[in-house]
Amino acid sequence: xxxxxxxxxxxxxxDVFEKPKIQFEQYPTSAHIASRMLYTAQSMYDDxxxxxxxDLGCGCGVLSIGANQLGALYNFAFDIDDDxxxxxxxxxxxxxIENMDLIKxxxxxxxxxxxxxxxxxxxxxxxxxxxxxxxxxxxxAIDISxxxxxxxxxxxxxxxxxxxxxxxxxxxxxxxxxRYDIPAMYKFHKKKSVDIQVDFLRFAxxxxxx
Amino acid sequence: MxxxxxxxxxxxxxxxxxxxFPLKLEEIEIEELEAEFNADFIKSMLNRLDxxxxxxxTFSLGIAQLPEEMPEELNDEMLQQLHHILLEVDITSGRMxxxxxxxxxxxxxxxxxxxxxxxxx
Numbered sequence: 001x002x003x004x005x006x007x008x009x010x011x012x013x014x015d016v017f018e019k020p021k022i023q024f025e026q027y028p029t030s031a032h033i034a035s036r037m038l039y040t041a042q043s044m045y046d047d048x049x050x051x052x053x054x055d056l057g058c059g060c061g062v063l064s065i066g067a068n069q070l071g072a073l074y075n076f077a078f079d080i081d082d083d084x085x086x087x088x089x090x091x092x093x094x095x096x097i098e099n100m101d102l103i104k105x106x107x108x109x110x111x112x113x114x115x116x117x118x119x120x121x122x123x124x125x126x127x128x129x130x131x132x133x134x135x136x137x138x139x140x141a142i143d144i145s146x147x148x149x150x151x152x153x154x155x156x157x158x159x160x161x162x163x164x165x166x167x168x169x170x171x172x173x174x175x176x177x178x179r180y181d182i183p184a185m186y187k188f189h190k191k192k193s194v195d196i197q198v199d200f201l202r203f204a205x206x207x208x209x210x
Numbered sequence: 211m212x213x214x215x216x217x218x219x220x221x222x223x224x225x226x227x228x229x230x231f232p233l234k235l236e237e238i239e240i241e242e243l244e245a246e247f248n249a250d251f252i253k254s255m256l257n258r259l260d261x262x263x264x265x266x267x268t269f270s271l272g273i274a275q276l277p278e279e280m281p282e283e284l285n286d287e288m289l290q291q292l293h294h295i296l297l298e299v300d301i302t303s304g305r306m307x308x309x310x311x312x313x314x315x316x317x318x319x320x321x322x323x324x325x326x327x328x329x330x331x
Contacts, residue, residue, distance in 0.1 A: 050254060073254055074214060085321055098245045098297055101215040105324040109331055111222040113231055114258060 001042065001049075002069065008035035010069060014062045014091050017084065024081055025124035025133075029062050029152075033178060037120065037150055037200060038066040040175055045202070047148045048072050051117035054144060056107050056137050061088035063120040068097050075100035076116065078107060108136050110144070117147040125154050135164065138203075142168055148204045152180070155197035165203055176200040211301045211320050213267060217259045219315075219322060221308035223330045229310035232263040235271060238304030238317065245297035252292050256280065268295055 002010075011031035020026040042048040049071035055064040058077035068075055077100065079085050085102050092100055123137035124130060134153060138161070141149040149170075153161055155177060165172035180198040221230035265276040274295055281288065306315040306322060313330065316323050 052258060073251065073258075076215065076218065080325070086319075089319070089321070098243070099251070101211050102321045103211075103215065103219070103324060104321050106326070106331075109222050109326055110324070111220060113218050113220045113260065 001071075004035060004039045007039055007066060007069060008032060011035050011062055011066050013094070014060060014065055015087055015094075016060050016062075017087065019083070021081065021083075023130075024057075024084075025126075025130075026059055026081070026084065027122075028060060029122040030181075031062065033122075033152070033180070033200075034062045034066050036176070037152075038063065038070055040200075041118065041120070041148070041150055041202075042070045045148060047118045047150075051147070052076070054078065054116040054119045054141075056110075056119060056121040056141055057123055058088055058102070059084045059122070061091045061102075063122065064088070064100060065091055065095055065097065067118075067120060068095070068100055073099065076103060077101070078103050078105050078110060080104065080106050107140050110140060112144050115144055115146045117145065119145045119149045119151075121150070122152045135161075138164070139168065142170055142203060142205075146205055146207070148202055150175075151201050151203070152178070152198050153201060155199050158199055161199075161201065170203045170205055173202045173204075174199050175202050211317060211322050212296060213264065213299055213301075214255060214259065214296055215322070216267060216301070216306070217263055219306070219324065221310060221313055221315075222324070223308065223311050223313050223326060226308060226311040226313070230308055232260070232267055233306035233308055233315060235267065235301070236305050236307055238271070239302050240271075241300045241302050243298045243300050245293070247290065247293050249289050252289050252296065253284070255296060256284075256292065264295070273299060 008031050016028040017026050050073050053067045053072040053075050055077045058079045064075045064077040119141040123134045126133040178198045179195045261280040268274040302320045304317045
């Protein structure tokens with residue numbers, strides 16, 4: 001398995017949004033955060049190697065590409081936005097990835113024939129335009145997986161998420177608390193960048209045999 | 211898009227739950243890729259795929275004539291053929307049509323578009 005530092009440095013070569021779109025809350029997942037999410041998932045829980053991995057709202061694909069580098073069997077990357085998918089595709093080609101496909105879909109209506117093992121995502125936080133979209137992504141991720149879901153959520157929603165996880169029959173663990181630095185990409189941002197408190201969460205299905 | 215992905219996608223129009231898989235591929239263009247052969251990959255992947263749908267799809271595309279049921283033992287020749295089917299056939303454009311409700315999912319630049327109109331959600 002490659003080292004964390006190597007993974008992070010590889011992921012720094014993943015191109016990000018040229019013109020981020022506010023309606024989709026396109027904040028890139030930094031190589032720093034992505035590499036730590038993925039590395040933890042593989043080294044502590046064995047949730048990537050030889051697993052089928054999905055990425056909901058893949059954006060430019062940093063989580064999918066990282067999962068591929070850590071030995072995922074196959075990656076499905078889903079996004080609603082053509083421009084994000086086009087960048088993701090270029091990234092995929094840049095990394096010469098053969099075992100990955102992109103799918104244009106509204107995550108809310110997505111349904112798959114068979115379930116995947118693990119889902120990685122950095123869902124929209126749902127703060128500006130689309131309240132509750134974070135929970136829509138989370139419910140979908142749990143529905144389409146058999147093993148685990150790794151996701152980022154605002155720390156302020158933690159209690160609510162724990163309650164929902166219980167309702168949905170999955171365990172939920174705070175793997176790390178992060179400060180997510182959102183650069184001032186949009187006009188409504190008055191400050192240069194804003195740090196928000198974010199939880200890196202792992203949800204596990206109970207029939208997980210690990 | 212590879213046939214692996216086609217094998218995972220089903221129609222998700224609201225209320226469509228009969229004959230919604232596999233989606234029928236029509237007017238497709240295929241690009242042949244060259245991928246590194248890895249027998250373990252093929253075997254692991256086959257455990258996750260719907261063989262019947264794969265056999266039906268590859269037959270209708272004229273790519274291969276696979277047995278109706280997945281053979282218990284896969285010989286080298288079969289593995290090579292499956293390697294080609296799963297990793298080297300890239301569908302770059304065309305459409306997928308639901309046999310249940312006739313919804314058309316276009317494929318462009320190798321990406322299937324699974325978006326629905328508002329009335330179908």
